[in-house]
Amino acid sequence: MSRVYPRALVGAFAAVGAALWFTPAYPHAVCGSRVFPATLAIDDPGVNDEFAPTLTYQPPNSGVQEFDAEFSWSKTIFPNVGIVISDGATWQHPGGYGWEPLDTELQWGNFCWPEHELMATVGFDVSWAGTGTGTQVQPFNLYTPVIDVGKGFGDLPTSLNWLRPAAVTFELSETFPGQASTDGNQNATNLNWGFSLQYSLPYYNANVAEIDNPFWKHIIPITEFTFSKPVYNFAPGTNVTTGTIQPGVVYLADTWQFAVEAIIPINGASGHGVGVVASVDLFLDDLLPDSLGKPLFNLGGK
């Protein structure tokens, strides 16, 4: 590590947990009447049992276009503690094939205040050195503490009924390289942040007014925003904020969801052209409640 983890960030995590009068919730990111769907650019605020294959296409940037086929498997160890294992393949043209570094994230959360549809989860992510191949070789670990928070607006008065299906989720993280420099090049520490704006028609159907159409009552229009900026140990002139705006839609069923989003770079440093990402998310806690979908150790749970 090039620097010690900031104690202030760890303290902030603890303060959030202590300050809010949370009660345990249950997978998968359900808090009160609110279902926070799995989002594609940032994480949802829950600890889950889910399996999500994802396909991404990025149009040519500096002459290189990219196609990714990835998966993410979320497994609960205890009801509110889980691990997320992510990996996948990348094809770049020109450039070739590479298997991405293995990524693991230990999560603790599902903290939920159901009356206010407020939910939070914290995690610690490691992208492991030596597990990537081809174009995706990574010679050092990356360490990322992360916090995810979701807030639904169902607690608004019924005079503002049309706003009650809305929700926002936030993510804040900082990525620390395990090596200060490689082959004479500085490895920067990056601050990452993002949020999503959601309008849940399933929530509208259940809490505001009945929707007769069997398709529309499963739809959640969504837009995600992600940003990243080098904040430490960056090469001169490279501390530029990059990011994407990702408008899309989620189809939320009882045991699975499908989501698709456009990927629009916010500036030239973030890319050129509009990409696309799509993912199917299988809710294993609902599909396989007695095997893969339950915590490995269920202390006093179901």
Add this chain to the structure above:
Amino acid sequence: MHSRSLLRLGVSLAFALSADAVLAHALLQKAVPAVGGTVSSPSEIRIEFSEGVEPRFSGIALTSAGGAAQPVGKSAVETGDNKVLVTKIGKKLPPGVYTVNWHAVSVDTHHTQGSFSFTVQP
């Protein structure tokens, strides 16, 4: 090797998904009176959930627009269909807007809760 592992995982998952019972959170699918609907004074509130619920840990409360609790009976699941929670209303409701507050524990112990309004017409 990674690709083969992924394939094996996918095949195992496909078999497992086709073989097991499906359980989910108890989320409101439909209600009578309808969510946001306008009705004559109803005699009961019926909520159909996406999943069976435990009546001992599930319930329905009713309040008027001013927040006054309205008399309702003990909630029970419909005979032969534990996805439907029913509560009798103890009196004829005068015209106005009413709020239903429900909480449910599904048969696989997931907790959910929510609220909606309906209007009783003159």
